[in-house]
Amino acid sequence: MGEFKVHRVRFFDYMPSGIRALAFNRDIERIAVARMDGSVEVFHCSDRFFQEKIIPGREQCGIEGLSWVGERLFSAGLNGGITEYDLTNQKVKYTVDAYGGPIWTIAGNQQGTHLAVGCEDGTVKLFEVNEDKIQFERNLDRQKSRIISLSWHPSGSKIAAGMMDMIQIFNVETGHSVHRLLADRGVGTSRSKECVVWSVVYLSDGTIISGDSVGMVKLWDDQTGTLIKSHNVTKCDVLALSVSQNEDSLVAGTSEGTVVQFQFISMVLGKDDKEWVRTRTFKNHTHDIRAVAEITTAVVSGGMDAQLVVRPLLDKVEVRSAASALRKIHFPHRRLVSCARKSGLMLFQYPGHLELWRLGESEGKGMPGSSLFVKRNPEKLLHLKVKGEDHIRCSAVSPCGEWIVYSTASSLRLYRLHCDNNNVSITKISKLPMVLSSANQLCFSSDSSHLFSASTQSSVHLVSLSQSGCKFVGTLKPKSGERTIGFGVLHIIEDGKWLASANSDHEVHIYNLQTRKAHCTVPVYSSAVTAMGIHPTTNCLFMMYADQQMCEYSIEQKQYTDWSRMVQRKGLHRFWMERDTPCLNVMFNPQHPSHVILHDTYMLCIIDQSLPLPDDKTQFYNQLTLKSLPEEQRKSHSHAFKVCKTFKDILCVELMSDQSLVVVERPLEDVASQLPAPIKQKKFAT
Amino acid sequence: MNEVLSGMNVNLSYPAITTERVNRFVLCTSGDSVKVYSTRTEEWLHSLQGHTNQVTGIALNPANHLQVYSCSADGTVKLWDFIDGILIKTFIIGYPLFAIYVSEKHEGIVFLHIAMDTDSKKEGFQLVAVHLPKSAEQEVEAKELSAVSSHISPNPSCTAFGREGQYIAFARNLQLNVYFFRKQKTYSFSLKATDKKGAKNAFTCIACHPTDDCIATGHEDGKIRLWRNFIHKKEYTYSTQHWHHNAVNTLCFTPEGTNLLSGGIESVLVQWQYGTGNRKEFLPRLGGSILHVSASSDGQLFCTSHSDNKITVIESSFKVCGVIQGLVKGDAVLTDLMIDPRSKALVLNGKPGHLQFYSLLRDKHLYNLDIVQQEYIYEAGLDQFEVVKAAFDIKGYWLATVEERGQKSADLEFFLKLWSYDERTQSFVLNTTITAAHTDRIISMCFSSSEETTMLVTIAEDGQFKAWCQGVDADTKQDQNFWSCDFVGSYHNLKPTNCSFSADSSLLAVSFQEVITIWSPDTWELLTTLCQPPGVIRDLCFGRLSCSKYLISTTTRNLLCCWNLLTCALEWSTSVEVSKLQSDPLSENVAAFSYQSKHTDLFVFKPNEPRPLFTHKNVCSEKIHRAVFVPREEPLNNCDESSQWLNRSQLYFLTQNMDLLTFSTATEEDRMLSSSTRLVIDDSVAVTPFYLLLGKHRQQQQKLNTPSHQAADRPQQPQGSVTITELLHTPAHVLPPASVLCSMFVSSLLISNTGVLQDPLRKEMESSEQEMNSEKEEEDSEGEMEACDSQQELRVQGSVDEVTPKLSKAQERELKRVRKTDFSWMAGLIASKP
Secondary structure (H helix, E strand, O other), X not given: OOOOEEEEEOOOOOOOOOEEEEEEEOOOOEEEEEEOOOOEEEXXXXXXXXXXXXXXXXXXXXXXXXXXXXXXXXXXXXXXXXEEEEOOOOEEEEEEEOOOOOEEEEEEOOOOOEEEEEEOOOOEEEEEEOOOOEEEEEEOOOOOOOOOEEEEOOOOOEXXXXXXXXXXXXXXXXXXXXXXXXXXXXXXXXXXXXXXEEEEEEOOOOEEEEEEOOOEEEEEEOOOOEEEEEEEOOOOOEEEEEEOOOOOEEEEEEOOOEEXXXXXXXXXXXXOOEEEEEEEEEEOOOOOEEEEEEOOOEEEEEEOOOOEEEEEOOOOOOOOOHHHOOXXXXXXXXXXXXXXXXXXXXXXXXXXXXXXXXXXXXXXXXOOOOOOOEEEOOEEEEEEEOOOOEOEEEEEEOXXXXXXXXXXXXXXXXXXXXXXXXXXXXXXXXXXXXXXXXXXEEEEOOOOOEEEEEOOOOOEEEEEEOOOOEEEEEEEOOOOOOOOOOOOOOEEEEOOOEEEEEOOOOOEEEEEOOOOEEEEEEOOOOOOEEEEEEOOOOOEEEEEEOOOOEEEEEOOXXXXXXHHHHHHHHOOOHHHHOOOOOOOEEEEEOOEEEEEEEEOOOOEEEEEOOOOOOOOOOOOOOHHHHHHOOHHHHHHHOOOEEEEOOOOOEEEEEEOOOOEEEEEEOOHHHHHXXXXXXXXXXXXXX | OEEEEEOOOOOOOOOEEOOHHHOOEEEEEEOOEEEEEEOOOOOEEEEEEOOOOOEEEEEEOOOXXXXXXXXXXXXXXXXXXXXXXXXXXXXEOOOOEEEEEOOOOOOOEEEEEEEOOOOOOOOOEEEEEEEOOOOOOOEEEOOXXXXXXXXXXXOHHXXXXXXXXXXXXXXXXXXXXXXXXXXXXXXXXXXXXXXXXXXXXXXXXXXXXXXXXXXXXXXXXXXXXXXXXXXXXXXXXXXXXXXXXXXXXXXXXXXXXXXXXXXXXXOOEEEEEOOOOOOEEEEOOOOOOEEEEEEOOOOOEEEEEEOOOEEEEEEOOOOEEEEEEOOOOOOOOOOOOEEOOOOOOEEEEXXXXXXXXXXXXXXXXXXXEEOOOOOOOOOOOXXXXXXXXXXXXXXXXXXXXXXXXXXXXXOOEEEEEXXXXXXXXXXXXXXXXXXXXXXXXXXXXEEOOOOOOOEEEEEEOOOEEEEXXXXXXXXXXXXXXXXXXXXXXXXXOOOEEEEEEXXXXXXXXXXXXXXXXXXXXXXXXXXXXXXXXXXXXXXEEEOOHHHOOEEEEEEOOOEEEEXXXXXXXXXXXXXXXXXXXXXXXXXXXXXXXXXXXXXXXXXEEOOOOOOEEEEEEEEEOOOOOXXXXXXXXXXXXXXXXXXXXXXXXXXXXXXXXXXXXXXXXXXXXXXXXXXXXXXXXXXXXXXXXXXXXXXXXXXXXXXXXXXXXXXXXXXXXXXXXXXXXXXXXXXXXXXXXXXXXXXXXXXXXXXXXXXXXXXOOHHHHHHHHHHHHHXXXXXXXXXXXXXXXXHOOOOOOOOOOOOOXXXXXXXXXXXXXXXXXXXXXXXXXXXXXX
16 A cells, blocks of 8 residues: 655634535536625535535625525525625626615525525515626515515515514515414523524415424414414524425424424325324534425535534435435535645635645654654645635645635736745745736646646637746637536646646636647536545546546547446446545556545545555455454455545645655534534433 | 242323213223223222233223223233123133223224234234124134225324324324225325435324314424325315424314324324314423323323323313322333332332322322432433432431433433432432542442341442441531541452342451452451352342341352352352342342343242252343342242242342332132222222222111111121221322221221220121211211212212111110110220220
């Protein structure tokens, strides 16, 4: 497997932001997640919940609600504006002020014609969704207190609005209130506190379900305006509700961190009189659940503890497989760390700033597995704050460590780093070419002479860097130049001669850097590319997919290699396929050309292409067994996958040019310790 | 002579509770009979006897609410009329039966658990439906067996009928099966053995909702799951509720289905409101862990049976309204069996940390004495204080107890406590607590048996024996009333094994390994040592009465030695393995239990001759470690050689199964039989001692109305003293007003006088006297009595006409005649009274 000196980095204090809202689009199987810091992420539900798109947030932009209208995504927040996102280019398209004060909730009707927002001033405002914009239509009857939650009747003719102490039902045609449903306050001391109806759901049979701050899930009849049944779910608040598409299941997220499922089932088997019955309780969160969504086969929940939990509903899953397992997404499927391989520098990307660190040095050699004495401690060189309100989208440090570049939604900045002894200074390169106004992905060439920037357009710009400044060299475009959509995520892999880029349409293009022409396109696979790398000697492109498949594509021969075909033929081991985080980096060890180094959040793996592939009968994690075997038998028992699980919660692994590995870990315990205290709950035997 | 099971055993199977219409009985299995109790008075009414083996299950007949089915390991199902205790029918199945279930919708069919294969030792059970043939005969063979399912859990709680008998649900280990009778299809659902959080998911019990299709299951880790939609292989669903911290032992829906009752080791009955999530009510501190819960079919009463041999009757308002307590059975009896010299009650370990007082005479639990005085936590695996030793002095004035904690771990904690009897409160009061009586565990202790001074001797593993006295304080020279150490003795640093005082307390024998040392308690002088190796001395006892010069010892090497203390020589010895040696305090007899080749034999002998007086082979199959002679109230005059030893006192012994057994003589059994027939009285009122009082009174009333009475018909009038005890022992809240009782009380006194007179004309006089009394009564307080009648709950009997019927002239004449005779007789009686 090879021996490495490992820098175990734990000083990247990355804090994922809490989840505020979820919106599921059944047609395109995407779920949109809004976080506390204003960023919006889009996950692909049928592609192992791969994080396809990240739209970075802004300072002072609290999103309160998300809604899909068709394939368009809208959000509304406390700044009083409604924002539409440009999902292809991963940026904000426009923001419209609703002029109603902070907006607490947004809901689109099923017909896709209107958006309703609930405002602080007590109005429900209807917006018409046009081709390219939204247009304010009218207000419904103004209420005295703020509108906390909204839900459209599936027919689009009525709206239920949750407010303080009550629920109002509006007729959309007339704009008048039809019914007023009073929610009870709690008993005892909480009687003086208002009951906040955090969430309402309007079912097609006229049932309104509400979740409130008293901890009740209540069922109302909209014809008579009466309470049908109430379930006490928790002692704290019920913050979120979501109903399945066929309206036979409802999930409620509470501030205790539990998701409670209700099902619409017949009490006497074989008869039709059905009732909503509380059934299962899932407890996967430690903090408030701010948003839940019942998607076709699973319940997705997110909250203050910043993790997205996908809990499969086994009764709806056709075939149980790794794709339908419980999944917790803690970290972005994107690299937040870039390493200067030659100079031992690391650049950490935070939402609002960048940090540059120099790795420590150690002394001597030790036994495998032992920790070495640190001669020089790692050192923070630079803390670079972002100008403006936008958060950083991407950043990079050049391999030589002389250049730092980052991009926000609106601007791109390039700095030159001067580092003599202990004095670190940077100079901003002022005159940037016009094409470098903003980038989706940034990358330096291995000799640090060029900067590649994946633009929001369908191309990669090439900029040459020198002592004096930078100069625009050219643009690499795929052969089918007319394509303009779907240029989202880009992985730029550069090998001196070849450059490969992958976009969110799962297309991988390879360019020849010498001719600056498109060389070829890798056949499109159904799953997204999560990581790729070009082998320095064989010039093969190694690709990892979100569904844990792997491919090796020979650039020169423009076809899959034999090894890749063998992998496809024999299939990968069950244990490999069951991992639930995507591979985030592909590296090659120059000393062992047949080795490919991969990592995901939980493990580091070296694939030895010279060894046979394991089949389902062989022991996958066989390092310990191999150790116990005598030398001559090891050969017959070893297989291509060498997995190292020493490290956990890995954000990044990089192979430095001095053959040492940098492993950036962010232990989840540390993340949890920085979260605010959860609601105190009495635990048995404590 | 027979062995008789004593100390009722009530917790083996589900108790059945009957409805208001039939006056509320609790039925429970007890050994090879079914016992019937009244819920109101908590009295044992009668037993349904007839099975020849353990009764394993009972079920009320859904078609007739006055009948009950019982099944037994003897392979029969019997149908009883439980009010009269009459066996109606016997169905012979032919296989040992382990549980019975009936359903309203399956008339004439009972469902039984039978063993899969009698040969293999595997725990395989199957559920079979048995069609009970209709025939007039008393004994019917039911051969129509059809298997419903094999692989049934041996736990009878794991099977239950669903809504309207449409399906039956049964669970085994991790699998729940639901069998639909109409579709003849089984649906199975299984759980994982454990999950990541370490939950233990094995099923422990099951209950079905009466009107909804909802199955409640209890699990090993204390969870309760409510299953719904179970006709779908995949879309079934369940909700989980968790309160119990240990396995749920039992579940029961109330008949309306509004509540679910659950119980477990915590001894808390939990009532879950059905359909509203987790709203629940608790009824804590019920005693031992709850084994079964059942509800009466009208939902008014629940009853729980507990591991400490108790049935609690609970009203639907969740209040305990009755406790039926048998001999409390803890995990083990650590103390010896003792007799409280005052109350003649049997004393042994009761509730954890308590000593129980059990009246053998009435076969009834009296009370628990809290020794440890700490709250007991009902959780497995905790090390808590337990009473390990107890001893009474000869007058019953002092009680010494030893409580211990940490038997398993190294740090042993123990206290020696001395309790004095307080005449005022009529109970034992803690007098002295000695924290470090010895440096190591106390092995045994005994009180001196002399009348003047009370002395306690304890022996411990630290090699010492100590004598404790209620001594004089050395400083103040004043009498103290607490206990202090008087003497510490040891012998060559050997570990003592047992100690015993002679009958007159002039000698103390302490055995140290193989040596018996004899001490004088007055001077603490070592008088002599007796040694007869090999083997460590196990038991020691002095002979009584004419044999008091003998000391008997048993050793671990199967030797029974008898020493003559006058000659200090071995009188005789015999090789027999003795597990328990017990001497009768009222006679010379000594009982020895010998355990050989998997069964226990009993020998009774007198120390002066090595020939056993009485031998009983194969008393039981377990080793006997606890036995006691209980002095009789009045000695029997048995001439039968074999039962002569039982004349003065009765021998009780405890098996390892915690069954209390005794020997009874033929005459006793006859008496028991007659008493049981006396109890069979056709009436709708539960038969209790109080009823007998009141019932007789009514009979008299009736007889007055019908002049042609026959004195011979009537049951023998009880002795006055008996009536009084009955009166005094009946709970106050069920007593009628004093005005009613007063006349009866007086009359009972009068009868006792006539009884003493032994007049040959007694019967006649008695009858006339009763007539007089009742007549007077009627005259005095008729109106009042009517008022009382309507108040009295127990008087359900509506046949007594409240309007006095008109008397015929002949009757009137008769009455007058009676009156006349009365007066003359009465004068004489009053004169004769002191």
